[in-house]
Amino acid sequence: MATPALKMKHPGCAQSIVCDGNEAAAWAVALARPDLVAVYPITPQSSLVEYVSQFIADGKIQAELMNVEGEHSVLSALHGAALAGGRTYTATCGPGLAFMFEPYWRTPGMRLPIVASLVTRDGITPQCVWGGQQDAMTMKETGWIQIYCETVQEVLDTTIMAYRIAEHHDVMLPVNICHDGNYLSYGVTQVDVPEQSAVDDYLGEKDVNWHVALDPMRPMAVDPLTGGAGGPGPSKFVAYRKGLCEGMQNALGVIEQAHADWADIFGRDYAPLVEEYRLDDADYALVTIGSMTGAAKDAIDSARLRGERVGLIKIKTFRPFPVEAMTRALKKVEAVGVVDRSVHYGWDCGPLYQEVLSCLYRAGKPVASGSFIGGLAGADLTEGHFARAIERTAQLLAGTEFDGPVWLNEND
Amino acid sequence: MTAYNTIAFDPSRCELCNDCNACMTACSQIKAGTDDLLHSRIKIVAGFNGNPPELALCRQCGDPECTKSCPSTALTKNPETGLIDWDESLCIDCLLCTVGCTYGGITYNAELKHVAKCDHCDGDPACVKACPSGALTYITSASIFNEQHEREDLFVPGLSACQGCNSEMIMRHSLRKVGPDTVLATPPGCIPGMGSVGFNGTTGTKVPVFHPLLTNTASMLAGVKKQYNRMGRNVTAMALAGDGGAGDVGFQSLSGAAERNDQILFICVDNEGYMNTGMQASGSTSYGSWTTTTPVGTEMKGKRTSQKNLAMIMMNHNCEYVATASTAFVEDYYEKLDKALAASERGFAYLHIYSPCPTGWRFPSSQTIEVCRKGVETNFAPLWEYERGGELRFTHSIDNPLPVEAYLNLSGKYRHVSKEQLAHIQEQVNERVKSLKRFAGLN
Known part of the structure; x- marks a missing residue:
């Protein structure tokens, strides 16, 4: 694929190109040198797997390409390849992710360091093909690491980092790099493409099946029945579960280190877990996730010009949940408004809000809070929407609480 | 010896x-x-x-x-x-x-x-x-004994299969022939249920073995094989799957792998239902069969629909090799296993083995092979093979079959079958043979 080289920017940067988030992810895949890529198209992920397929057709990615008959088999094929020692990649979203669910929630248990992009899409029904984080949020209890990107450049960079994180021996867990359907999948901007040799050095030698393998040279049984209600007791089962939880917690430090090393080599510094924006002198704050953060930061800037002491907390790593980093940020303010791009059924709020509440409990001080839900089904979250959220959060600060979530696009 | x-x-x-x-x-x-x-x-x-x-x-x-x-x-x-x-x-x-x-x-x-x-x-x-x-x-x-007896049985002794289990026989015969450079997938069912994958850190198999999901045997194996091809290593990707995992809930991945011509040796051990979990019906359960989900009562007399003919469906995927087999004709099976193994180096090879189940079908454990044999001799379970681009070929005569009662009478699961049901089953058997003959270029 001919992409015009613009200019050299940073050390470790091969070229600058103009592309959308789906193409940026494909460039990341190329640089990560996977062995097997299995694909099945689904909106708004489709152009991503088209780019990857074309890159393979052009020899830009020297991977096996499997055109599989559905997402269920896509991830299953990656399981097989990972157990045989391969580095693997796929991408999906929405109904495709739902169809993938059976192998999906098995992946962390087998400790397979698979990387999959979630080009996040809202759930059906009502029928929709647009962005939203309902798909990813539905999967938050499955044991996958979930990292949400804000920009197209961050999609590229974080997708490469994902292999470093997933394959770290203290982690060995699958990683979802979530980028918002529509906004990041199709949003076009200039990005820097890192140099292959620098990425090779950053990722190091892959070693993905040292712990579990299907290999006649070291035969083992993968996933025999493990005691619980029957057999000699549940201790082994508990050990596996506990190990998975430990791997998840280990990931927090590994994610931080992966970002720090990335900044050293490539010059781009992202807050790995929680980003604090104009927070230190703030009385209250918005909490955001994903691509909405750009518009939210603009709204914060505008409010600051009006003299509002408001800041922003963006979460990048949602699983494992960065409890300490989030709690530390929340402690700095007296009120927060949490903006979700999905809903948390049964709690009448957004899922991120629900988890922020847990951190507020740990903060050890009263912080007024409210849930905002917006951007469903690809709806735009503009500076105006965030201005409203800021206004309502300011009211929280003043002691006016509200019941239930504020639906930001309710009247759009 | x-x-x-x-x-x-x-x-x-x-x-x-x-x-x-x-x-x-x-x-x-x-x-x-x-x-x-x-x-x-x-x-x-x-x-x-x-x-x-x-x-x-x-x-x-x-x-x-x-x-x-x-x-x-x-x-x-x-x-x-x-x-x-x-x-x-x-x-x-x-x-x-x-x-x-x-x-x-x-x-x-x-x-x-x-x-x-x-x-x-x-x-x-x-x-x-x-x-x-x-x-x-x-x-x-x-x-077979002369040629195979020195090959290692790659399953351990003492698998906990039922007495008279045909599946265990198929497993042992198959894997000893295919050999140790194999990655074996046994989706949930009798085969792992008897301990082939194992329990609490122990295993019943001497080659790398795993529990795929019931639904993804073929696609998982496809990934395994692709990676070994990439590494330049010759490893056989082999499945021993029940009829449910192959033909019901696992059918999509099976069909996809066949379409992609993935290099897999896929062996379906067809005992006509979910025998491991208590004899529930599958798409492969034959018409009239008693199972725990197609019971016999005043309103229902066993399964009301015909079985899915998975082997024919796979033949229509134009796989490298497709064959049916029976342990009553084990020499025939070994020949087919050889061909399937060779074919699996080129692409997708599918073997469908009729596997009567003494526990679930209600016949004495000493009668397993006899039930297998009568299945073939009545044309209920005809033996044939198909190679890519060729015609179906019968490997056991379909002429002069015994009446289907000779087969049905052996199993308790057909005990209730009425005259009308019997006539229907015989008609189905005849129709199926007629259909197979068309694929064989015979009239």
């Missing part, structure tokens, strides 16, 4: 032809160039008082009496062929051998003034070929 071939005799089939003498004529012709039955070394002795006919023929005994009674070493057991050889130059015509043999296997030929006995026509017995009813069959399955 060597095992030997033999000629088997089925009196119930022999009766059908009413003293045709075809075997004896063929023997006389090939041994003496005449139709005079005096020269036949095989004799069919008519049954008296309504008893079935009997066979007088050398059994090529493993512990023969004739060689012991021979005073001149004219009769010897050949350790290579297993035949009892007769050496005319040493024979003193004492006829002691004819007294020693209880089978009438060696008799005096008055014209030649010598004894004469069967020598299997150098491995191609004329009598068997001439028999019009299939009463005589040349059993060469002993060759």
